[in-house]
Amino acid sequence: MMEDKDFQNSCYGDRVLTEEENLRLQSDNALVSEFEQLKLEKEAQKNWDLFYKRNTTKFFKDRHWTKREFEELSSLRPLDDCSQRRVCLEVGCGVGNFIFPLLEEDKSLFFYACDFSPRAVDFVKSNPLYEPSRCSVFQCDITTDSLADNVPDGCVDIATLIFVLSAIHPSKMVDAVRNVAQTLKPNGVLLIRDYGLYDHAMLRFSKGHKLSDCFYVRQDGTRAYYFSLDKMEEIMKEAALDKVECCYVRRSTINKKEGIDVPRIFIQGKFVKPTTEGKIDDSQAIESTVRPLDNR
Numbered sequence: 066m067m068e069d070k071d072f073q074n075s076c077y078g079d080r081v082l083t084e085e086e087n088l089r090l091q092s093d094n095a096l097v098s099e100f101e102q103l104k105l106e107k108e109a110q111k112n113w114d115l116f117y118k119r120n121t122t123k124f125f126k127d128r129h130w131t132k133r134e135f136e137e138l139s140s141l142r143p144l145d146d147c148s149q150r151r152v153c154l155e156v157g158c159g160v161g162n163f164i165f166p167l168l169e170e171d172k173s174l175f176f177y178a179c180d181f182s183p184r185a186v187d188f189v190k191s192n193p194l195y196e197p198s199r200c201s202v203f204q205c206d207i208t209t210d211s212l213a214d215n216v217p218d219g220c221v222d223i224a225t226l227i228f229v230l231s232a233i234h235p236s237k238m239v240d241a242v243r244n245v246a247q248t249l250k251p252n253g254v255l256l257i258r259d260y261g262l263y264d265h266a267m268l269r270f271s272k273g274h275k276l277s278d279c280f281y282v283r284q285d286g287t288r289a290y291y292f293s294l295d296k297m298e299e300i301m302k303e304a305a306l307d308k309v310e311c312c313y314v315r316r317s318t319i320n321k322k323e324g325i326d327v328p329r330i331f332i333q334g335k336f337v338k339p340t341t342e343g344k345i346d347d348s349q350a351i352e353s354t355v356r357p358l359d360n361r
Contacts, residue, residue: 082263092272095272096277097273109181113181113182113287114182116182150175152176152177152220152222155225157181157226158180160185161188165195177203178200179203179205181204186204208237208244216248221248223254227257229259233290242303246306246338251340251341260331261293261313267289279292292332307336308334314331314333
């Protein structure tokens, strides 16, 4: 039986590895060949499309908790004021587990949403809850395609990157965030959730899966980067976003039968697009605390 302990925010340093874990990471210094890495980059979209072909809409659960965890989604205007549209952008929408619960709960929301996988986008558009008048969903590779082709510049109140950056090659992360930031209004907020440095999944990779420091390939060809706080903050700074919060979120998944305690580590942050003067306008900025989210 698997049981998850409560989340805990941690503003302390990186997780301290055991001697065995440290030796294992240090001994894993052989990287996947350049040829194979180029092939993985070229076939990245195909691999995610195959992921959704295998799992269809059954892999992720609907995230009905998002309004509770993301206070930003209910704090922009009074909940009973639907006269003005609140605009959100979800990058990496998958099959719609994030957007549809929110659209049902809040009639003032309008969503732009995109995914790397054309198959995932088709699943969203075939959902009975899909209403083009309330959401615009499109396929997009945010490392090469301009979001401005589908999302007007400076129109988004809240954008999310939930387990998205980790799937992108590190050399393309800053440009991807800049692409998203272009859609934000001044004082618009970008919410981040992704894999943290020394997460259990990172330590489980066997030899032959390492692409570069903190960057690995899974069996199905999809990739995952494991972020330190410094790395995430560096990316956001280069993308000209101001940090509001950035911390590790720790979770333990316990297998009681086998007596195994699996430490999960995620990174979570809130970053704001500054005004033209380069400072956050406190009178307009969203005032809330980023709370821990459910595990992907």
